[in-house]
Amino acid sequence: MSINNSEIAQLVQPDRVHKSIYTDPEIFALEMQRIYGQAWIYVGHESQVKKPGDYHTTRIGDQDVLMLRGSDGKVNVVYNRCPHKGAQLVPLGDGNVGKFLRCPYHAWTFKLDGSLLSVPLRGGMEGTAFNKDDPMFSMRPLARVDSYRGFVFASQSEGGPDLVTFLGGAAGSIDNLCDRSPEGEVEVVGGVFQVMQQSNWKVFYENLHDTMHAPITHESSFMAAREEAAERGEMPFELLIMDGNGEPYEFWEKLELCAYPYGHGYMEAIFDPTAATRDPVSRVHFESLAKVHGEEKAREILGMNRHNTVIYGSGSPHTVFQQFRVIRPIAPDRTLIEIQTFRLKGAPEAVFDRALTYTNLINSPSSNVMPDDVELYRRCQQGNLTAGGEWVSHHRYGGTDKQTPEGMVSTNGTSELPMRNQFAAWKQYMLTDWNQEKKHVA
Ligand code: FES
Ligand SMILES: [Fe+2]
Structure with a gap:
């Protein structure tokens, strides 16, 4: 390896990262050792x-x-x-x-x-x-x-934090996914979708909490959903989940973005939590939970309303629509996504059907939404291979992130806090040997 630690440290600055971290094969090989060779x-x-x-x-x-x-x-x-x-x-x-x-x-x-x-x-x-x-x-x-809670993790390092410490606040998303089952357990059902993205793995993690892209990248699908809804005179679930991306900036600005150590975090959900007891599927789901836990607890479980969660290095569980998008780096410009959909044991079948609908319409290879993201990731990869500039900007609301006991929280829902947090963690993984719990010697 010719790149040394002080050079790696220079690649990540508080509000920008050097483009080579997406494209350089040597950095990718080091990530395999120092991130995937250590993290859970x-x-x-x-x-x-x-x-x-x-x-x-x-x-x-x-x-x-x-x-x-x-x-x-x-x-x-x-x-x-x-x-x-x-x-x-x-x-x-x-x-x-x-x-x-x-x-x-x-x-x-x-x-x-x-x-x-x-x-x-x-x-x-x-x-x-x-x-x-x-x-x-x-x-x-x-x-x-x-x-x-049934989610199996492995680490290639003897040293470093235990799994619960590593997951930190992101464990709450796994808890909530399981708690949505009246039996407290979930299972992968119906096989998985696989999507090969022609971009670096880190781009997808950044995008998961990138609210600024939603009304722009997804214009074609939310506009089509709105036209269809206008024609029908109603907005069924299938259209509602595409329509959500078209909210104006003021909507996204109000959302909360939470960031945790090790690069994890979550984004507050974009759908109304009180809808949980209004539409028919949510109603029967609520009733099945209330039967076991009582109404107050059922309301609390369904009221935890997180959109994408990031478990850095592993992927993104989605609690409300019961999926885990597993993110596997293959090469600097190749990333394999595996989409698992979960059945909530003991919940009405309609709840699983709704999750499948979400996966099919929003994330699957044939969805109307995800291909627009994937095309933009590919363009980022290609653009960063040109001599057109050196740095990638993460400046939005920089310097305003608020510290919490568990991590950090954004001051504005369009903040690039999640990217800053992910890259601060990236730098820490890349410069720390979990077996020694000390800095690698350059
Ligand atoms: S028995 Fe496995 S390689 Fe020979
Ligand atoms: Fe998107």
């Missing part, structure tokens, strides 16, 4: 591996990993590598391996926690350094694995 990263939800032998593959930074339900019911996360010749052990996707894993190359077998079970023709190993109990002959587990 969302692997998947426990409901994706219900039975022993079920697996779900994914990536933590540039590492292929799999989440696997053990015979003892525990969820394990191991690298997708056979310790013999290094073959990727299971194919990418979801499946069930049965009682044990068997490598398709030379048939070494492994227990469901990745430890070596047997090798064929074992006599051939006698007199060599092969030792079944030596970890080098087993699939390697991730350094730390933990689950928060």
Whole structure:
């Protein structure tokens, strides 16, 4: 690596960042080590591996990993590598391996926690350094694995904060997503959408709380929704969720943006929380919760009205419409998005249908809304490859951010506080070794 720490530190200033952090392959490689090699990263939800032998593959930074339900019911996360010749052990996707894993190359077998079970023709190993109990002959587990209300995270670092400390105020969004289920539990249902964006992963995180873009980037979809509603003489849910982006600046200015350590945060929701008990779907949802918790508590749960939450490095859970957009960096200019939709256990089916409608209309590859964002991310990537300037601006309401006991809060809903917070965290990840809890030596 030729870039040193003082140069990295220079790339992030309080109100601007250098464009190379989006485009430079060397910086991307360092991010894989210092962000994705350390932070707690969302692997998947426990409901994706219900039975022993079920697996779900994914990536933590540039590492292929799999989440696997053990015979003892525990969820394990191991690298997708056979310790013999290094073959990727299971194919990418979801499946069930049965009682044990068997490598398709030379048939070494492994227990469901990745430890070596047997090798064929074992006599051939006698007199060599092969030792079944030596970890080098087993699939390697991730350094730390933990689950928060069914959401499984892993860290490649032994050191650093525990998962709850790491999540901080963002844990409240996972709590609220689960609490919206009368049983307090959610499950991934209906497979996932995948979208490959031709842009750097950080651009998407910035956009999640970028209120200034909504009435501009999404003009075509909110205008179409308004025309359709005028023709029909009503604004059904399907149009309402597109119409929301067309609110005037004064609306966005009043929203609250919260920022937490490690780059996390959330944006206050853009839909009216009192609607929670007015439309028919919200009404039956409210009733199912009230039956279990009483009306006051049900109102409190549905009244927590967060739009996109950012869990930096992992993606964005949306509590009200029950989804998790998982963000996986692939290359400096490639980012894979996986959209999971959740069913709230015990809630009326209409609530899940509504979440699917939201995912389909707003975020899916065929939606009317998200492709406009994705095109703008691509343009940012392309523009930053030109010699047309060096810096990316995060000046809006700079210097006005208010400190709270948990983090920071914006003074105006159009503030670029979320971007400033994300990049302050980025700098900290990039300059700190969690195993040492001290600065990397340049
Ligand atoms: S590479 Fe897996 S058994 Fe040989
Ligand atoms: Fe957008």
